[in-house]
Amino acid sequence: MVAVHRVVFSARAPKLAQRILEFEFTREHVLKTLHAEPRTELDRAFQTIVRNRVNRGGILAPGAGLVKHGEGGRGLAQRWYPETLAQRIMVLSAHQDRVRVTQGDALNILEQTPFSPGTVIFVDPPYTAGAKSAGKRLYTHHALDHERLFRACAGLRVPWLMTHEHDPNVMALAWQNGLSWRSVKMVSGHNVTARELVVGRDFRWAEGLGSLLLPGTVTQPSLFGPDNNLEQVETTAEYPPQ
Incomplete structure (x- = not known):
């Protein structure tokens, strides 16, 4: 690409x-x-x-x-x-x-990004953090240190937003780094409606978006919850907990 x-x-x-x-x-x-x-x-x-x-x-x-x-x-x-x-x-x-197209190590770029007014970062990594991640078969270059990615984003001094797979491992990484997430609906390439996560520092900017961000419960994610049932998973969290 x-x-x-x-x-x-x-x-x-x-x-x-x-x-x-x-x-x-x-x-x-x-x-x-x-x-x-x-x-x-x-x-x-x-x-x-x-x-x-x-x-x-x-x-x-x-x-x-x-x-x-x-x-x-x-x-x-x-x-x-x-x-x-x-x-x-x-x-x-x-x-x-x-526009400047750069081919290189995205993690290094994130870690070295200085504060600059007007800079906004959108992060869309391969979805390979979960046990059954689709990204491992969808992308040739799918290997990624997700823990390092979340640490790098947590340390950014500019506004940023990340999309990631709807998986307890991703929720745990966000929680460990003091980040928040929201669950959003998406349509896959096979026209199947599913959910993915939007991760960020906080979501006060999205308070007026209404139904775009699905409601959820303020809770620490459980790696042993009913994650096979999307209707029961608690998928919204703020850090620190209210």
């Missing part, structure tokens, strides 16, 4: 958009693109976008299968909307002078 971001936020964005518009979307051409060895970063960016569009759930990890039937029987083409993709790329590219 780094290649996609680098190309989108550069002068090469129009070439990527044009390649998408001109691509003859057939199974033969898709497979040829997926198996080709990219010669340039532009080639890799285009290949990544095609892979994301034709793999089930947009999964890029090795072994991910291709879409078979798709919505409305469109098969591989169910998520291939060239005009929309090209338009979005150009909209993002218009802000390239305000």
Whole structure:
């Protein structure tokens, strides 16, 4: 995905958009693109976008299968909307002078982030902290020291927000670092409604959001609670407890 971001936020964005518009979307051409060895970063960016569009759930990890039937029987083409993709790329590219793409150790970056007015950080790690985490099969680079991540976020001097999996291990990490969380509804790539966690220093800013943040009980998380029943899990906490 780094290649996609680098190309989108550069002068090469129009070439990527044009390649998408001109691509003859057939199974033969898709497979040829997926198996080709990219010669340039532009080639890799285009290949990544095609892979994301034709793999089930947009999964890029090795072994991910291709879409078979798709919505409305469109098969591989169910998520291939060239005009929309090209338009979005150009909209993002218009802000390239305000974006810097960095490929590196995110934990080091978080730990070295100084206070700077106007800086806000959104953290979206691979969901691999739980015993049955989906991220271990969804991402090639899924290994992460989650304890270090939570310590780094707790020490940040700028506003930040993290999304994470709905798991007691994540709640415990938040609690241990003096952080709060809220449970929110989300829809998976398979159109299944589930829950995930939003973690932050506090949620006073969200008091007027109403039903976006699900109600819960102020409690320390239990690692042995009925976490297999989402309707019974206590998923909201403030630190320190009231």
